[in-house]
Amino acid sequence: MERLNQTSSVSEFILLGLSPRPEDQKPLFILFLTMYLVTITGNLLIILAIRSNPQLQTPMYFFLSFLSFTDICFTTTIVPKMLVNFLSEKKTISYAGCLTQMYFLYALGNSDSCLLAVMAFDRYVAICDPFHYVTTMSHHRCVLLVAFSCSFSHLHSLLHTLLLNLLTFCDSNVIHHFLCDINPLLKLSCSSTFVNEIVIMTEGSVVLVTPFLCITFSYIQILIRVLKIPSAAGKRKAFSTCGSHLTVVTLFYGSVFYEYLHPLSSYTIKDWGVTLVYTVLTSMLNPFIYSLRNKDMKRGVGKLMSQIKKNTPRVK
Template sequence: MMMEKLIHTSNVTEFILLGLSSRPEDQKPLFVLFLVMYLVTVVGNLLIILAIRADPQLQTPMYIFLSYLSFTDICFTTTIVPKMLANFWSEKKTISYAGCLTQMYFLYALGNTDSCILAAMAYDRYVAICDPFHYITTMSHCRCASLLICSCSLSHLHSLLHILLLKLLTFCDSNVIHHFLCDINPLLKLSCTSTFFNEMVIKTEGLVVLVTPFLCISFSYIRILVAVIKMPSAAGKYKAFSTCGSHITVVTLFYGSIFYVYLQPLSSYTVKDRVATIVYTVLSSMLNPFIYSLRNKDLKQGLRKLMGRRKF
C-alpha cells in the first residue's frame, strides 16, 4: 500500500520548464551560449582528469580529489545542460514527471558530492600546511578513499530523502515550472497539498548537509591562515597562499551562489535565483579547470605532457 501511495500521488504527468527566456528571438543565442559552455566544461574537466591520471607526479591526494571533482562536474553539468539545449529548440519545453524527479535527484546528489569533495580538498590543504610531517600518514590512500566514498554516499542518501518526500506530494493544478531545471523550491510552489514537512526537512537536514561542508572548509582555512601568518619566510607564505588560492576562488563562486539561492524563504524565489543557479550548476563547473590550472605549475606541466603525447 505504501509503495502504491508513492507511485500514484500526482495527477500531473509532465511539467513545463519556462527556461531563462520566453522570447523566441532569445532561444538560438542562448542555445549557442550554453552549447559552447557545455563543450568547454566537458573538454576542460576531461583534460584535467587525463593529465592527472597520466602523470605519476600528480598522484597525490590533492590532485586525486581534483580529478574526482572534475568527473563530478562533468556529470553535474550533463544532468542539466542537454535538457536545456533541447528545450531551446522545442516549442513545448516539457519534461516528464519521472524525468523531473530524476533530474532533481542527480542535481542534489552530484551538487552535494561537489560540496563534500571541496571540503575534503580543504582538509587536505590544512594537513599539508599545518601538519606537514604527518601528511603522508594522515592523507593515506585509505583515508582519501574513505572521504570520497562518504562524500558520494551521504550526498545520494540526502537526495533520495528529498525525492521520496516529493513523491508524497500531489501536483494537480499548474504544471509550469518557472525555471530551466527541476529544483525543489519551484516544485514545492506547484504542490496543491501541504509542503510543511518538506520545508521543515529542508530547513533542518537540508541546512545541515549544505552548511556542514562549508563550515569544515572555513575552519580549515582559518587554521591555515593562522599557520601562514606565523611563517617567518615570505616565500613560504606566498607558496602556501598560492596552493590555496585556486581552491578558495572555487569555493567562493560555488557557495556564494548556492547560499543566495537556498538560504532564503520559499515565497521570495524569483528570476534572480535562476541566474544564480547558472553560476553553481554551469559556470562554476566550466571555470574550475581554468582556475586550478592557471595558477598551478604542476598541473600546467601535466597538461603540457598530455598534449605533447597526443601530438606525438
C-alpha cells in the same frame, strides 16, 4: 472522496527556460552548447593530466580528479535537457524525468560540496601537519573520504526526492525555471509543503553548512600557521597551493547559500540566474582556475597536450 479527486494529475512539467522569446532560443542554444563542450573538454583534460602524470599522483590531485568527474556528471544532468528545450516548441519534461533530474542535481551538487571540504582538509594537513601528511592522507583514507562524500550526498538527495514525490500536483505544471529544482516545484504543489520546508531548513541547511564550516575551520588554521612563517616566499608558496581552491569555494558557496538559505515565500523567477552560477558556470571555470593558478597542474596539462599533439596523425 474529495481527497481522492485531488490526486496528482500531472504527468509532465513545462520548463519555461531562460527566455520565452523565440528569437533568443538559437543564440542561447549556441552559448550553452559551447559552455557544455568547454566544461567537458576542460574537466576531461584535468582528469587525463592527473592520471597520466606520476608527479600529480598526490591526494590533492586525486580529489581534484574526482571533483572534475563530478562536475562533468553534474553539468550533464542539466545542460543536455536545456539544449533540447531551446530547439523544441514544447519544452516539457516527464514527472519521472523531473524527479530524476532533481535527484542527481542534489546528489552531485552535494558531492561537489563535500569534495571541496575534503580538499580543504587535505590542504590543512599538508600545511599544518606536514610530517604526518603521508600517513594521515593515505590512499586508503582518501578513497574512504571520496566514498563517504558520494554516498552521503546520494542519501541526502534521496530523502528530498522521496518527500517531494509524496506531494500532490493538480493545477499548474509550468515550472518557472530551466531545471527541476525543489523550490519552484514546491510552489506548484497544491498540497501542504510544511514537512518539505522544515526538512530543507533543518537537514538541508546542516548538510549544506557543515562542509562550509569544515572549510572555514581548515582555512583559519592554515592562515594562523602561514602567518607564523618568517619568509615572504614561504608564505606565498603556502597561499599559492590554496588560492585555486578558495576561488572555487567562493564561487560555489556564494551562489548556493543565496539560492537555498532563504524562505520558499521569497523565491522569485530571477533566482535562476544564481542557479546558473553553481550548476553551469562553476563547473566550466574549475579547470581554468586550477590549471592557470597551479604551476604543477599547468605543466601536467601542457605535457598531456604535447603527447596528444605528438600522437595525432598529421593530415597530408
